[in-house]
Amino acid sequence: MIRHRYLIVGGGLAGLRAAVELAGQDVAVLARVQPLRSHSVAAAGGINAALGNNPDGADDTPEKHAFDTIKGSDYLADQDAVEIMAREAIDRVIEAEHWGCPFSRFPDGRIAQRPFGGAGFPRTCYAADRTGHALLHTLYEQAVRRGLHAYEEWVALELVVAEGRACGLVAMNLLTGQVEGFVAQAVIFATGGAGRMYLRSSNALLNTGSGMAIAYRAGVPLKDMEFIQFHPTTLYGSNILITEGARGEGGYLLNNKGQRFMERYAAKAMELAPRDIVARAIQTEIDEGRGFQPPPGAQVGSGGGYVHLDLRHLGEAKINERLPKVREISVHIAGVDPVYEPIPIQPAQHYTMGGIDTDNDGATQLPGFFAAGEAACVSVHGANRLGGNSLLDTIVFGRRAGAAARRYVEGLEPAGPAGQEGAVAQVEAAVRSMQEKIAKLLRADGPEDPAALRDRLRSLMSEQVGIFREREPLEQAVAAIADFKERYRHIHLRHRGTRYNLDLYQAVELEGMLDLAEVIARGALLREESRGSQYRRDFPQRDDANWLKHTLAYHTAEGPRFAFKPVTITRYEPQERRY
Amino acid sequence: MDQALGAADTPTVYFNVQRYDPEVDAKPRYDRFAVPYEPGMTVLQGLLWILDHVDGSLALRYSCREAACGSCAMLVNGWYRLACKTQVKDLRSKEITVQPLPHYPVIKDLVVDMSGFFAKYRAVQPYLVGGDGQRAVEPASGPGAPAPEEVAPGREFRQSPADRAAFEDATICILCGACTSSCPSFWTNPDYLGPAALLKGYRFAADTRDCLAERVPLLSGEDGIYRCHTIFNCTAACPKEIPITEALQSLKRMASRRLLGGGGGGGRQAAR
Structure with a gap:
């Protein structure tokens, strides 16, 4: 049994910012x-703040930043x-x-500040195209x-x-396989997004939404999970992110006729329309035959078609100064040098707008449990996040969650010996039952291959719960996920050891992915409107009369129970988005 | 994209992976895995394919798969590489040998113990010590350049693009550990701070915002920069192509100037 007053799960930007806030404790x-x-290390293009440093944006203000964010969210943000x-x-x-x-x-x-999608002013601060790397190293330092x-x-x-409060965590040391209990007065989840349940995703391989799934199973609702961001420009084949900064610096999107097709979708903002609009435009070009297809038999990686991102007119010097990582990745992974050739790009899952339902201080409905960063849904991104706002979300709400956890703990009645023992007993009991569950999993000898199940889930989500959605494919997806959950009960493991057992770890995370996939697919089916990233072909309009509200999903043994929560409107009346 | 290894004529590549669990095995062995080659396949993808389809006991580290997080540095066909940034076709061989980073204790298979590596990182005070606008380092524009403007409360410290560019290379380090693993001076003296920690020290020593008076002395002690004998292995091993050896020589120059009482390299400290 390990004891800490505060336990933060996740060492990315949100978790580290919370840790810095609680330093000395x-x-x-x-x-x-x-x-x-x-x-967090992979975030590229930048972080938004209305500093007004760019001569073209000298009269930028936080109010204008807020308006752009709310409009970009399709008015679902609080x-x-x-x-x-x-x-x-x-x-x-x-x-x-x-x-x-x-x-x-x-x-x-x-x-320095550069223009970014959906923003009326050049307010995205950057460190070349390695802003997440620069910030994560700084916060770690x-x-x-x-x-x-x-x-x-x-x-x-x-x-x-225990007694309606978060009191600890059960965790496994990957190096030894040991399952251990942690007792804490406040627990903060900063565990990141769930992108890896999609076949095509820009996310790190770790991002399977495990923290969201753990919170969900503990009875904490997930909010707005159907809103999944697809980034317009990921490298064809590997889906490695090609930053929006490439378009912010002036890059063009071209179809197979050499047209800057964005003029048909967002004539004013062109390539710098919000991500949902640009991603749909690219997918439409590909679907309607104006994209590129790899030659037969030469499909690369995750496949699909692509269009071109052309940076050649920026010139080598500007590419090297502002977009060095884009060049490095394009050359080494795709064999394409953007100084001389256009980059093959396609949309891919990029960000989970939804997450653990929190208030503006990261507090959840469960006392003592807080969440921040991509794992959380405050909501500041609503139905579509603007580029440059996710890094910002991590450090603003990471700090607020840390501070709120401290206020919470310092406001607790000093727990008597009985209260402390209650928490310890609860954690010990949870450890014992988890040890049994892990031991059972290690013996699992069913017919189902968890890696194959995971790959099928990923394909299903990309194909049927992707950029374009519709009732029938969504209903099929819901049924397929239910089938996968049943199959999961009959998996086998390939390795039964305890030390650094990735086979075990991946099986554990697959269980959570299946729960989250169910919430996402059922939420997408339920929400009969198109708003931001959720685009229903059968309901192509936004429907404020019925759907200007947040979705909440509660875990039950029979699957998610859905409820709704109003959107907080202060001074920006919902209006049609035009770019 | 794939002339060297066309998908049709060479569908299979062979991964020879060093396997070793010191708690179980008397000594390391190599397992040979036949892996179906796909265009665009990286070494990391090959290893994950093995994990998913053949051997669930394989241990390796992975995360970003885009050469940013520093998890997957290893020896591939005898050289330091990030598995995620290494295309199988670029190895120009159907036989691929994969070993853990040498000179760190093996935990299991390709997973090594980097606690000593990060202890050295922590030893160089790897963080900016600033806050009062006083520079420990002269700007690249040279001694005699105007002192930083008074910073208004709540505003950034000013730094010219030239001053920012001076330490750009050092900021892109991902702490993968390849450089230190490759350094013969580290092999013979395990207490040597090594290129990664010293590069981090240089990153701050060369930052016009840093005010830590002891920055350069911290890096030029018994186990510091003078243990670098300009062998250039670190520079060759770095998967981010950082000119590490050059940065370390800049640190030596800063230390010398400081001892001789000249400008730069903490020279301003004497005046404070």
């Missing part, structure tokens, strides 16, 4: 990987939460700069400076609840 970070290996994020953006970005984040600079020495205590390569398995 008895706080520990438990993470699946060494924190620098977290998916406007009070967005206002908080836009206001605190400036403080958080300046703080990161003071902590050493190596932002790119304008000639006057201020932080500051956490180390403050004596970071981390359990690295541990897998969270279960959130423990």
Whole structure:
């Protein structure tokens, strides 16, 4: 039994920012990987803050940032939460700069800012096209400076609840296979998104939504899970992200006729329309035969068609200065040098707008349990997140969750010996039953191959719960997922050892992926409208009269039970989105 | 894209993977796996295919699969590479030998113990010490350049693009551990801070915002930069192509200038 006052699960930006906020307290970070290996490291293009440093955006304000975010969200974001994020953006970005984040600079020495999709002003601060890397290393450095205590390569398995409060966690040390209990007065989940349930995803291989699934099973509702962002430009074959900054710097999207087709979809914003609109435009070009198809027998990676992202007119010097990672990845992974050739790109899953339902301080409906970052849904992104707002979300709400956890714990009645023993007993019981479950899984000898099941789930989600949705394919998906869940009960493992058993780990995470896939597919079926990333061919219009509300999914033994929650409107009346 | 290994004529490649669990095995062995080749396949994809389809006991680290997180540095056909950034076709061989990063203790198979590596990282105070606008390092524009403007509360420290560019290369390090693993000076002296930690030290020493007076002395002690004998293995091993050896020589120059009382390399500290 391990005890900490505060336990943070996840070592990416949100988790580390919470840890920094709680520095000096008895706080520990438990993470699946060494924190620098977290998916935050892959964020490329930048972080939004209305600094007004760009001469073309000198009169930018947090209010304008909030408006762009709300409009981009297709009015599903909670406007009070967005206002908080836009206001605190400036403080958080300046703080990161003071902590050493190596932002790119304008000639006057201020932080450089570039245009990004769906934004009326060039407000995206960046460090070349490695902004997530720059920020994650900076936050890790500051956490180390403050004596970071981390359990690295541990897998969270279960959130423990006693007397209606979160009181601990059951986790497995991947290196030894040991299942261990953690007692904590507050638990913060910063466990990232769920992108890897899709065949085509830009996400790190780790992003299977395990934290969301654990919270869901503990009775905490998930919010707006049907809203899955598809990024317009990922590298054909591997689906590695090609940053929106490539279009922010002036890149063109071209179809197989050499046309800048965005003029037919968003004549004003062109390539810098919000991601949902650009992703649908690209997929439409491909579906209607104006994309490129690989030659027969030469399908690469995840397959599908593609269009071209052309950066050649930017010139080698600008590409090297502003987009070095785009060039590195294109050359090494696709064998295409963007200085001389257009990059083959296709849309792919990129971000989970939904997540663990929290308030503006990361607090959930379960006292003592907090969430932040992509794992959480505040909601600041609504139905479609703007580029440059996810890094911002992590450090604004990571900090707020850390601070709120502290207020919560310091406001608790001092637990008497009986209360403490109650928590310990509950965690011990949870550890014992998890040990039995793991032991049973290690003996599992059924006919089903979990890796094959996972691959089928991924294909299903990309094909039937993807960019374009419709009743019949969604109903088939719901049925297929139910079938997969039944098959999961009859899997076998290939390896029965305990030390660094990835076979076991992947089987454990597949169980959570199946739960989340069910919530996503059923939520998409339920929501009979098109809003942001959720596009129903059979309901192509936004329907504010019936659907201007958040979806909540509660776990039951029979599958999700859905409820709804109003959207907070402050001063921005919903209107039609035009770009 | 795939002239060297067309999918049709060479459908199979062979991964020879070093296997070793020190708690079970007396010594390492090699397992040979036949892996169906697909165009665009990386070494990491091949290893994950083995994990999914042949041998669930294989241990390796993976995360971003885009050369950003530093998880999957290993020896591939005898050289330091990120498995995710290495195309099978570029190896120009059907036989692929995969070994863990040498000179770190093996935990299991391709997973090595990097706690010593990160202890050295922590030893160089790997964080910016700033906050008062005073520079420990002269800007690239040279001594005599105007002092940083008074920073308004709540605003960024100013840094010219040239000053920012001076340490750009060092900021792209992903701490994968390849450089230190490749360094003969580290092989012979395990206490040597090694190229990765020293590069991190340089990243701050060369940042005009850093004010840690002890920055350069911290890096130039008994186990510091003077143990670098410019063998250039680190530079050759770096999968991000960072000119690490050059950065370490810059640190030596900073340390020398500091000892001689000249400008730069913490020279401003003397005046404070």
